[in-house]
Amino acid sequence: MKGKAVKFIVLTIFPEMFDPFWEHGMIKRAIERKKIFASTINIRDFTKDKHRVTDDRPYGGGSGMVMKAEPLAGAIRAAQKKAPLAKTVLLTPQGRCFSQNIAHEMASSDGAILVCGRYEGVDERISHHLIDDEMSIGDYVLTGGELGAMIIIDAVTRLVPGTLGSEDSAENDSFSTGLLEHAHYTRPRSFEGNDVPDVLISGNHKEIEKWRLETSLIRTFLKRRDLLEKKSLSPQEIDILKKWCLDIEKIIHDQSLRGSDTSSGTQ
Numbered sequence: 001m002k003g004k005a006v007k008f009i010v011l012t013i014f015p016e017m018f019d020p021f022w023e024h025g026m027i028k029r030a031i032e033r034k035k036i037f038a039s040t041i042n043i044r045d046f047t048k049d050k051h052r053v054t055d056d057r058p059y060g061g062g063s064g065m066v067m068k069a070e071p072l073a074g075a076i077r078a079a080q081k082k083a084p085l086a087k088t089v090l091l092t093p094q095g096r097c098f099s100q101n102i103a104h105e106m107a108s109s110d111g112a113i114l115v116c117g118r119y120e121g122v123d124e125r126i127s128h129h130l131i132d133d134e135m136s137i138g139d140y141v142l143t144g145g146e147l148g149a150m151i152i153i154d155a156v157t158r159l160v161p162g163t164l165g166s167e168d169s170a171e172n173d174s175f176s177t178g179l180l181e182h183a184h185y186t187r188p189r190s191f192e193g194n195d196v197p198d199v200l201i202s203g204n205h206k207e208i209e210k211w212r213l214e215t216s217l218i219r220t221f222l223k224r225r226d227l228l229e230k231k232s233l234s235p236q237e238i239d240i241l242k243k244w245c246l247d248i249e250k251i252i253h254d255q256s257l258r259g260s261d262t263s264s265g266t267q
């Protein structure tokens, strides 16, 4: 499948952190196949002083250091020249939370210039004037944005058409369907006394699909009920849930009958 490569330019003071990242697995393959274009810019290359300093003390005092505006502005403008259509995104715990939906949007975009903050944060004038979006990868604080940038690139790259081995693999992903993915098994058929469910060996594709949907629904209900509450359910999914309700009601009903049997039996 042809298409324009999604561009990622990472602005960081630690570009070496990305070398092994570009050189393994699906990211490497996507670069080789020109599905993505990936590069780093060293923010330090845009300093003008002898010691190549990228941080300074905060105005107003206090602990921690702040990333200086001038080197960051130089690096961002250089990246924007290389990728004029890409959004400039600052990695920060204050940003909106990265999600599978955002990953899909980015996979069909021109790409992103990912600005990795370090220290306490970046000079506010950078965020105000040169940044299009702020992104967080979760409610915890990292020592810098580099790992966040890798997570975003990884999640987006596998959604770029032609990157995954099989075109439809990403369609059934957890979150893409609004449900967690179904259970998976591979050989051996029996492992430490635990067997693969018979239906998966039956060759009955309709039954296998139904079983997968059921395991998907039950996992989502048990592990991420919030997802199930948000999802707009298909008629088939509603039928499955209704059947569970009836099954559970029957178990409770039978129990209550048994309970009265037992109490009458002990009297």
Ligand code: ADE
Pocket: 091, 092, 093, 117, 135, 136, 137, 138, 139, 140, 141, 142, 143, 144, 145, 148
């Ligand atoms: N930099 C530090 N913490 C971060 C987070 N949670 N997400 C993105 N960038 C960060």
